[in-house]
Amino acid sequence: MQRTSMGTIVSASAALVGAAALAVAGCSPSGPAAAPPPALPTLDAAVASQGTQASSTPVDPADVEELWAPVAAAATAGGYTAWGTVVDAQTGQVLLDAEASTPHTPASTTKTLTAFTALAHLDPTTTLTTSALLGADSQTLYLDSEGDLLLGIGASETTEVSGRAGLQTLANDTAAILAQRGVTSVTLDWRGTLFEGASHLSSWDAQEVGAYEGEVGPMAIDAGRTYEGANDFYSDSPARVAQVFAQALGAAGISATLGEAGEPPAGAATLATVSSATMGEQLRWMLAHSDNTLADQYCRFAARAAGAPATYEGATSTVASTLSAAGVPTEGLFLEDCSGLSSNDRISANTLVGVLKASYSGQGTSADTMRLLPWAGLVGTLSKRMTEEPAVGNVQAKTGALAEVSSLSGSVITRGGRVLLVSIGHDRVTAGALATRGRLDAFEEGLAGLN
Structure with a gap:
């Protein structure tokens, strides 16, 4: 069940992968070489098919807690916060709840909310x-x-x-x-x-x-x-x-x-x-390269399409109303922007994973949100992270990085073929969050290795 072969992933992402290897987390696009824009592929069978999921191996919450224990211990020792949640995509079972209902500074994982909102109000095949x-x-x-x-x-x-x-x-x-x-x-x-x-x-x-x-x-x-x-x-x-x-x-x-x-x-x-x-291709670019400017641009496009003012306030309120309409929990949600650049932004892990759940099980263009996320070891800001098995090609996530924040929100395919929806992060790392990022990666790698 696990993606041990890269063929499907590489063929779906080939145009973008070649351009993404030098991407800088947070804002920077890469590579000058011209290439045709990537298509919007459907998820492969391991992710898209509920029938296939039925034959996969469920994950024991105790195994997830065991993997999380060193992340939590390091946070306690370092005086910062480790937060997150893990949810079984098929059953909705919560496998980890670490301050999942408490809003935290999300950094660029905010962009998953932005993409979901844009896809809810805009035609991804439209061009400018x-x-x-x-x-x-x-x-x-x-x-x-x-x-x-x-x-x-x-x-x-x-x-x-x-x-x-x-x-x-x-x-x-x-x-x-x-x-x-x-x-x-x-x-x-x-x-x-x-x-x-x-x-x-x-x-x-x-x-x-x-x-x-x-x-x-x-x-x-x-x-x-x-x-x-x-x-x-x-x-x-x-x-x-x-x-x-x-x-x-x-x-x-x-x-x-x-x-x-x-x-x-x-x-x-x-x-x-x-x-x-197309707008869909540009949203993929925004997520892959964590482009802040495009994120706020497309939030304003969405606000205008929804009949709201095309301002930062109108854009962020459109995000909140779109999530609520989709059944995504928004308790404690506060946004100054749609890029996650402001450290005043607050999103809970429940909201982040709620967007993933709505995308995974949803209909229409908003369901494309998960399909647009970068792949570990292959694309964009994840191209140089989790580059070895079992995580490479089996972790798909939006990264987030600020001086005191590191975060990830996306999906993991376990060795047993289970799809897990994962939103995790570190907050208030006064000594600098970059040094703690490897612990989040190690947790995702551990999830990917579960049978």
């Missing part, structure tokens, strides 16, 4: 359009976008997901049409805003984590980073996109003078467009 519009005067060009934060230009930019939505393609197509019309020079304006309210939380800066998220808004290259893999972002991502687009137009023979952010010019007509990767 970026367009070049020409004013009636034939002198003003306007760069418009519906919110693509993974725009790329050339092989030096992140193109694994944005692919066919590259600015270079848009620039070349636009320049060709302008040349046909005899236009050789334009003033380039652009869309500067997309949502209501602030695009950055002041509490992040107070917590000294503000450098780990870019600007939510109409468009960005590589989610707004100043260079590939950076934890440093342009203060005005749309303006940066316009600057790069103007340079690309120049290389294609059209002189473009930068104007300003604003509304489309009067009588504007669309010259050329490019489409992003």
